Amino acid sequence: MKIAGVVLAKTMEHISRFLIPGTSAQIIDEEAEKYILQNNCQPAFKGYQGYPYTICLSINHEVIHGFPLKNKIMKNGDIVSLDLGCIYENYYSDMARTFPVGSVSPERLKLIEVTRKSLYIGIDQALAGKTVGDIGCSIQAYIEKNGFSIVKDFAGHGLGLSLHEDPQVPNFGKAKTGSFLREGMTLAIEPMVNAGNFEVTTLPDKWTVVTKDGKDSAHFEDTIFIRKNSTEILTAIS
Numbered sequence: 001m002k003i004a005g006v007v008l009a010k011t012m013e014h015i016s017r018f019l020i021p022g023t024s025a026q027i028i029d030e031e032a033e034k035y036i037l038q039n040n041c042q043p044a045f046k047g048y049q050g051y052p053y054t055i056c057l058s059i060n061h062e063v064i065h066g067f068p069l070k071n072k073i074m075k076n077g078d079i080v081s082l083d084l085g086c087i088y089e090n091y092y093s094d095m096a097r098t099f100p101v102g103s104v105s106p107e108r109l110k111l112i113e114v115t116r117k118s119l120y121i122g123i124d125q126a127l128a129g130k131t132v133g134d135i136g137c138s139i140q141a142y143i144e145k146n147g148f149s150i151v152k153d154f155a156g157h158g159l160g161l162s163l164h165e166d167p168q169v170p171n172f173g174k175a176k177t178g179s180f181l182r183e184g185m186t187l188a189i190e191p192m193v194n195a196g197n198f199e200v201t202t203l204p205d206k207w208t209v210v211t212k213d214g215k216d217s218a219h220f221e222d223t224i225f226i227r228k229n230s231t232e233i234l235t236a237i238s
Helices: 002-016 025-038 106-124 132-145
Strands: 055-059 062-064 079-088 091-100 156-158 165-169 186-189 192-194 200-202 209-211 217-219 222-226 231-233
Touching: 002 025, 002 079, 002 091, 002 222, 025 055, 025 079, 055 062, 062 079, 062 192, 062 217, 079 106, 079 217, 091 106, 091 217, 106 132, 106 186, 106 192, 106 217, 106 222, 106 231, 132 165, 165 186
Parallel strands: none
Antiparallel strands: 055 079, 062 209, 079 091, 091 222, 156 165, 156 186, 186 222, 192 217, 200 209, 222 231
């Protein structure tokens, strides 16, 4: 999983360089798949429950699971969320980042930064002996303090020999509730944060999730490993 995490982080670094105005989402998807395969891994998303692409690419009001289509072109001022996973010797890694494209408004930059920070606030709570509620509570409190809302229809999760395993890791909730965290667990923590209301809906393609009010959304995710007295981020970008 550590190797899967390193390869995935390097893949994210690689494809983020293509997030410039005028680039097609399809090019980013192709680059991601090529890079993962060149590093002796397999794309984790392609074929998962019928998903047809290597990455999920979501722009502005798209929350998660956006298709990387040829006619989906990056524009100056957009914010773009990239979500991807890979497999190394049957073990999975999973991560997401939201990036600005070109010159982005202060409001959008704040949404990105608050979402990014909320991820690491949640990771700080991911210690043996704590609960998934401790993670969700800390994320929700920080997000709402900054005037944003947390998506409640989707959650983080365990992973290892499968992309999605128990326990679920909601990005909201009450401290000291839910499953206890144990040494040796591997989790994907992934706050999805909306600029407006927390409500979302799924488009007719049955994959792309968007905000109901049409306002922006951001998404950050890391795969982590819980040690006895600390937490290691397996998908850390150097």
